[in-house]
Amino acid sequence: MSTLTASLQIRHGMISDCKDLLTVYQTTRWQQHSYTQVQQVKDEHRGRMFRRFNWLVAEVDDHVIGETVFAMTERVGVGLAGVFLNLDIDVRHQKRGIGRELVRSAENAMAQMGAVRAFADAPPSSYNFWMKMGYFATRPVVVLKRSTAGMRGRLPRDITMREISDFYHTPRALRFSNLAHVGATLRLAREILDLGKTGMIVEFRSHESVAGVGVVCQRTSSIGEFVVDAMPGHEEHFLAMTGRIARLARRMRLKEIYSKVPVDAVNLFTDSTGWVEDEENLVPVTRLL
Ligand SMILES: CC(C)(COP(=O)(O)OP(=O)(O)OC[C@H]1O[C@@H](n2cnc3c(N)ncnc32)[C@H](O)[C@@H]1OP(=O)(O)O)[C@@H](O)C(=O)NCCC(=O)NCCS
Structure with a gap:
């Protein structure tokens, strides 16, 4: 069972969160990328398109320990949909319900913007998490x-x-x-x-x-x-x-x-x-x- 940290706060991300997010990425993305500088994380959270995306972070005791970024898209045959572009929880804070809270907050925001469906690309290691969140596999x-x-x-x-x-x-x-x-x-x-x-x-x-x-x-x-x-x-x-x-x-x-x-x-x-x-x-x- 997950034990949710009492001081957990889900809020919009800010560029000043990138320092904490560097630590998060060092625990979750070490296989794909080598993140060594805050600037690399800042660069990923800026730009003309990024401004149109939605960015939520999870904060515990004044530290950002997780984030999700999602976009809205018009899916032909479905309607407006939300697409998770990433979801990362610091390994040291995983399995405490923080991923669930971030996903549910993002889904609420998507629904408020008119989305009828949410999509994500799950690495095989996160597939069980998405199943527990009520997702099922679609068009491989x-x-x-x-x-x-x-x-x-x-x-x-x-x-x-x-x-x-x-x-x-x-x-x-x-x-x-x-x-x-x-x-x-x-x-x-x-x-x-x-x-x-x-x-x-x-x-x-x-x-x-x-x-x-x-x-x-x-x-x-x-x-x-x-x-x-x-x-x-x-x-x-x-x-x-x-x-x-x-x-x-x-x-x-x-x-x-x-x-x-x-x-x-x-x-x-x-x-x-x-x-x-x-x-x-x-x-x-x-x-x-
Ligand atoms: C996948 C990830 C976001 C899950 O975050 P988390 O905070 O550990 O998830 P939660 O604690 O909210 O888990 C919710 C439920 O899923 C389960 N769960 C989480 N990760 C799981 C895993 N790898 N295998 C099986 N179950 C898992 C939890 O046990 C919990 O189940 P419960 O409600 O029965 O107790 C996190 O492991 C992560 O950041 N992974 C690396 C990056 C990644 O793969 N992101 C997904 C990209 S789309």
Whole structure:
């Protein structure tokens, strides 16, 4: 049974919390990243897109010992949804009900903003936690990768592509998710817009409306990650949009591109040869709010 600390307070995060969060990350993220400076944590909590996210922290005895960041997205077929972008509780404070409190506070905030469902990507080690919180596994994701060479894709004349550099002027394109993994465009676009990674974000438009979105972000000197999504009614152009993104990646001198794709969207790629499927070890989970 969890024993909840009496002095626990859940509140909005502030940049001054980053000092404590460095310690939190050193206990929870030591395998993926090497966090050594407060500045690294501050950089992750700033920027044009971050300002549109929601940030809650858990404080015990004047120390921040946990946090969650979540975003709102329009999930086609679902409605407005909240997506957990991260959730970290200092290892020394885990199993005392703090993760539960943070998740429930975030869900309440999501529901107040009109969300009908919440999504998270659970590392296998946290899957049981999410189960206990009432989440269940949804559309698994696989990694599809391919050489950027020889990919065709012709868009009809009435679909145009333009680069997005300012999130404020084109919020819709980055806020919906239809065929792509939920939250994937937001996460990747953020790396470019807020974290200064090399990449491009493009919007596909048909007449006056958004037809799709594409993001490609450099990972190594020759490999890039991408996400493409198409709005309802434009699904048939998904592969052509992907072809345009591959062309942009080639212009960035990337030789290979990969994307995390919901398993039921893999058939969208089968028209085009050369894709190789790899396993992804995150388990997407969801819960009705
Ligand atoms: C997953 C995580 C957020 C859980 O935080 P926490 O504060 O320990 O969770 P809580 O104490 O509120 O746990 C709520 C319930 O889940 C259970 N639980 C928590 N972690 C668990 C685990 N790894 N395995 C099994 N059950 C677990 C608790 O026992 C509790 O169950 P109970 O209500 O029956 O007592 C925390 O372990 C963490 O920060 N992990 C590293 C980062 C991570 O994986 N984040 C998730 C990214 S989406």
